[in-house]
Amino acid sequence: MTKPHTCPHSPADSSIENAARRRFMQWSALAVAAGLLKFPLEAAASEAGKVTAVPLQAVRLKPSLFLDSLLVNQRYLFELEPDRLLHTFLKYAGLEPKGAIYGGWEGDTISGHTLGHYLSALAKLHAQTGDAEAKTRIDYIVSELARAQARDGDGYVGGFSRKNDKGEIEGGKVVMEEVRRGIIKGSAFNLNGSWSPLYTEHKLFAGLLDAHELAGNRQALEVLEKAAAYFAGVFDALDHEQMQKLLDSEFGGFNESYIELGARTGNPRWIAIGKRLRHEKVVDPAIAGKDDLPHRHANTQVPKFIGEARQFEVAGDADSAAAARFFWETVTAHYSYVIGGNADREYFQSPDTISSFLTEQTCEHCNSYNMLKLTRHLYQWTPQARYFDYYERTLHNHTMSAHHADTGMFAYMLPMITGGERGFSDKFDSFWCCVGSGMEAHAQFGDSIYWHDAESLYVNLYISSVLDWKERGLALQLDSGVPDNGKVRLKIDRAGNNAPSRLMLRVPAWSEGRYTLRVNGQAQKAKAADGYLALSRAWQAGDVVEVEFDTPLRLEHAAGDENCVTVMRGPLAMAADLGPVSAPYDQPDPALVADVSPLSGFAELPQPGRYLASTTRPEPLTFVPFFSQYDRRSALYFRYMTSAQWTQEVARREKVKAESLALRTSAVDMIQFGNEESEKAHKLVSDTSFGGSYRRQQCRDVRGKGFVEFEMKGSDKPMALRLRFWGSDKGRFNILVNGKLAVQVTVERGQVIDFVDRDYALPQELTRGAQALKIRLEPQHGDTAGPLFGGWLIPA
Incomplete structure (x- = not known):
């Protein structure tokens, strides 16, 4: 098998890098011409970090809806028991678990992903508040992971599992050992019988990185390097084709974690592994400036481009920068709802079709959480106010919506459908991916308020807070009326000789450029440039800056549909x-x-x-x-x-x-799929079938080798079965009547974005004289049947 290329820089490498740089420059030039970007191209290609966020430890929140949310989240984090989240890590290491396993996703083969999120959330909470209990929990969890890891001579540690061919649950290491041998059997979310194991392990990697950086836990890096060596050994055994096949299964931001580990330790091996974790079928089109996102699972893709962004910052890969930037521009301009979120039923649909996908299954929170991470990377290369226009919009309208202000529970989806209901998690029996990303999102609100370069402090978010930046001798207080009103007040408490001389205040796009500005009570006529008010002076303790932004009502239309609008204020x-x-x-x-x-x-x-x-x-x-x-x-x-x-x-x-x-009147019989009463009346039985609701219509689908079977009244007349589909869905299945094949159905993805009724004539020899018909729907070759939104037996 071919080993990954690790030879020194060669002339061939130079030509490849030059080509990559040309592609980056070409795409950037087009973007500038289109008005998407404004920055010096050469500088952007050579400097990965023009501005840097002020350390989270230097920021404390003042009373606001953000502090309220953080405290509610803190309460929930401390209600969770580390030993219960560690259950599978200890169990599959041959140790006795100290706590019973939680329910929901933690009770499935994806178990362990929550612990990684939990570590990250605790680390961010500790950095944001200085809370000692958060640090104590981090130290305990890392020590327990080290204890589990010590039982494995290879350095493996993990909490995920898999269901083998006998239906038995076993530890996840067997999955990776099969991969090492070239056995890669899977789908988008399954690898050798385990639910997204690399995604799950990535959460642990990210949690350990955060525990090290934000909570100062050195042991976290030791545990991580041993685990990284184990997984790197698995990847080393794969040739390029096998590696790409592996990456067809969800792997989170594994590439980002390896590159970050390389940057932190100075070990080039980790960066080389991170580069190998580039999913070419997804990233290469973005490098070329091609939108290949329709019908791809959205959140699977976002972390790949966060990894590409980090690869640019650490390794100077211009292709990576071009890919990350193109992806962000494409998603925010053509796939995003007004709240900043994206995707319907977790998938990107066609570009500029937002108005056709206003459903109860829109906007998975993880997508927005990751899009905000990507936004931070792009902003630090080219500090443009528009990045934080998107960031602020998403933070206020998606992040805050997905966290119940009283219970502290999290929503998986944010329904865009009229009359939709947010479904919030259960404390101890959900543990969806969006519970994990929610824990993190509501522990770190201070991380993007303030940014800096050598001479400037940028204020990008108007969240009431105290900045005590000891490294630069600057302390100030920010009091904000946003989002209730546009009033903002900054008071300098301390300004040493090393303090920035220029204050950059973002002028939000929602103000439509209308604002008033005062410094120490005196009106100022400063004009905004590139989205910022620049105030330069030798700042002194007691200086006060007051700005009031207009917050007019305005209409925004959905991408691609000027007659589908939302009302905005601030x-x-x-x-x-x-x-x-x-x-x-x-x-x-x-x-x-x-x-x-x-x-x-x-x-x-x-x-x-x-x-x-x-x-x-x-x-x-x-x-x-x-x-x-x-x-x-x-x-x-x-x-x-x-x-x-x-x-x-x-x-x-x-x-x-x-x-x-009229249809209800003329039908011989009708079944409402997904409706418990109707299904029971028709004696419905099924396997691998799921009831649900979409666009306020109840439905049921059948997958893989499953089926759905139900009874309907018979008739002596020729009859047809009318089934209702969603127009852009597809599938292949058979219709059986009383155990005999009646119709083979192929449903192609159509252009009609609405409910579609299709009639299937039933052979009369199968229906003649029957008082009742037993109808069975079976997917063909592991495909799908549905979702089906209703079935009517009608005269043919």
């Missing part, structure tokens, strides 16, 4: 309040109707930040900040119509209602 997406989640919502979507401007009908209510809109139809609605609707239903996106168009829409809705009634 950084906040505003939503119409549709009532508590305890009351079901089954009404047609409301619309914004006006012949001039729908915002003219918005009147501010006595409670700040709330508006009554007279231009919504069919009735006036109250608008509130979307993030705050934890236990309430919302309407976020609206069709923007004229009065004449609304009249036509009312007629269309009446027609749809009449057609639905």
Whole structure:
């Protein structure tokens, strides 16, 4: 087998690097021409870090919704028991676990991923607050991992497992030993019987890196280097083709962790391994400036590009920079919802089709968490305010929405559908990926407020906080009314000789360039340049800077659809309040109707930040900040119509209602898939089949070697089975009637982004004279059947 190339720099390498640099420069030049980027190209290609975030340890939060969220998260972190999260790590090392295993995902073969997130969250919490309990827990967890690792002569330590061919659960090392031997059997989320094992291990790697950097735990780096050596040995045994096949299974940000480990230790072996973890079928199109994202699992891809960004910073790979930047530009411009999140049913759909995918399964939180990490990398290369316009939008509207302000629980998805309900986690029986990323996200709000270069301090987020930056002799207090209003006040408490002489205040895009500025009470006429107000002077204790940004109401349209709009105020997406989640919502979507401007009908209510809109139809609605609707239903996106168009829409809705009634009347029988009462009445049984809901329609799908079987009333007339699909779905399955093959079905992904009904004529010899029909749906060759949103037996 071919070993990875590790020879010294050669002329061939030089030509490759020159070609990569040319591609980076070409793409960057195009981006500048298109107005996407503004920076000196040569500098951008040669300098990976122009600005740096002020250390998290130097920032403390003041009272605000962010501090409230951090404290609620801290409470939950301390309710969790490290011994229970360590259960599988000890068990598969041959040691007696000290705590019972948690439920949810921790009770599955992906067990162990939460511990890595938990380590990171504790480390960030400790850095942000100085909390001693967080440090104590970190030290204990790392020592227990070291104890488990000591039982393995190869340095392996892990908590994931796998289900073997006999259905038995066994430790995850057997998976990696099979990979070492070239046995790579898997899919996007399965590798040799284990659920995303490399993804799970990456979380541990990241947690150990954070424990070392943010909590000063030296043993964490020792444990990590031994584990890294084990996995590197597995990768060394694979040739290039095998490695790429392995990377077809989700591996998180393993490439980033190896490159970071190399940067931290100075060991080039780790950087070489990180470079080998480039998934070429995903990254190469981005290097070439090609959007190849449609129908790819979204969060699987984002960490790959974070790794590419880090590769540029550490190894100077210009291709990596081009890939990371193109990916970010593409996702934020063409795939992102107003809250900054992306993807429907966890997958990228077609670009600029946001308005067609407003569902209850939009915006997985992990995606946004990782997009914010990527944003930080790109910003430090080229400090443009627009990066933090995106960062701030996502932080306020997705991150804060996904964390229940009272319970501290986390949402997996943030529904964009009208009337959607946020489903929050259970304390001890969920442990989804978004619980882990949520723990981290709400432990580190101070990490991106302040940035610096040699002479400047950048204020990028207006989050009330205290900065005590001892290395530069600067201390200040930031008091902010954002997002309730645009009032910001900075007071210098200490400014030594080494303090930055220039203060750079980001002018948020939402202010539309309107603001007032005072320094020590005196009005200033400073103009913003490149999104920043630059204030240069010899700062002294007692200096006060006050700025008030306008927060006008405005409309934003969904990418690709100018008639699908949201209402914004400051950084906040505003939503119409549709009532508590305890009351079901089954009404047609409301619309914004006006012949001039729908915002003219918005009147501010006595409670700040709330508006009554007279231009919504069919009735006036109250608008509130979307993030705050934890236990309430919302309407976020609206069709923007004229009065004449609304009249036509009312007629269309009446027609749809009449057609639905006619179908119910004419059908011999009907089953509502996903509805417990209907399925029970039709004696439905299934295997590897899942009920759910999509676009407020209940549904059921069947996967792999599973089936779904149910009974329907018979008829002497020729009959057809009508099945309802979502137009862009695909699948292959067989329809059997009373045990005999009736129809072979192939559903191709269509262009219709709506529900689609398809009729399948049933052979009359299978239905004639039968009082009841037993209908069975079976996927072909491990494919899928559905999701199916309803079945009707109708006259052919």
